[in-house]
Amino acid sequence: TQGFLTSPQLGARNVPKILIVITDGQSNNIARTITEADNLRKKNITLLSVGVGALNQIELLGIAENEKNVFNVKTFSVLDTIRGEITQRVCDVPEAPEVKPCTDNFLFDLVFVIDSSNKLGSGIYEINYVFVSYLIRAFRIDENSTKVALLLYDGKPVTVFNLTSSINIIYQSLVSAPNKTINTNTYLGLIEALKFFDPVYGGRPNANKAIIFVTDGQSNDPINIIQQAEQVKNQGVNVFTIGILPEADDVELSIIASKPEYNFSPNGYGNLVSLAGIVSDFVCKAPPAI
Incomplete structure (x- = not known):
């Protein structure tokens, strides 16, 4: 063509x-x-x-x-x-949103943790997966560069795929990923996400570790989630949070994030995908967590 x-x-x-x-x-x-x-x-x-x-x-x-x-x-x-x-x-075709290639760091274990309880209504869960597919374009996906995992959570965490360097597995899994609608048990998602950094699940000890956490609601257990977030960050993981307004708790997510500037608050799902380039740039340039 x-x-x-x-x-x-x-x-x-x-x-x-x-x-x-x-x-x-x-x-x-x-x-x-x-x-x-x-x-x-x-x-x-x-x-x-x-x-x-x-x-x-x-x-x-x-x-x-x-x-x-x-x-x-x-x-x-x-x-x-x-x-x-x-x-x-x-x-009148505008330029597509730019997602710049990440050249600062090459070895990433990147885990997406997505709230699938859909507080803002059914039928919009696919936007989360579109956001993931856009953001990972900034990274070179292979065994010697970036590996990606996806976890859904609500009442019970569900692993969509462990850390993988197969771009085909990633895209095929995003297409067939389930939609779940129960509760926003944020702390369960964070606890479960830690396991992906273990070599059993594809984790690499020398990789930069990052969690990108997406939610459109508030945690059912805010005290527990803050404690669990500290545990995750103490394991050398950078945590980036994205709270879909108006239902997400921006204050809570700022505490969960490794730094306040690692928290993003799009106004509705319609503005989530356009954040892919901004978030990927922050992930790329973030110094390794200690």
């Missing part, structure tokens, strides 16, 4: 290059699809994705990179109803 847009014979050099991807299914290799989309963007090609049917949004966002460049319709027969929206985007 990129040949049509980049070859001297077919692709005009001084005009915007836009590729619109229309699909009614999921690719067999999500990681490869997103990698190829990134390669096209490096050639200054803007991608828009159109999903037909009930598709998972992670791959569509991975292709388009900017959520405003993703469109969804129920069937092919109603594609014409979004013609005006797509035309407008083609005429």
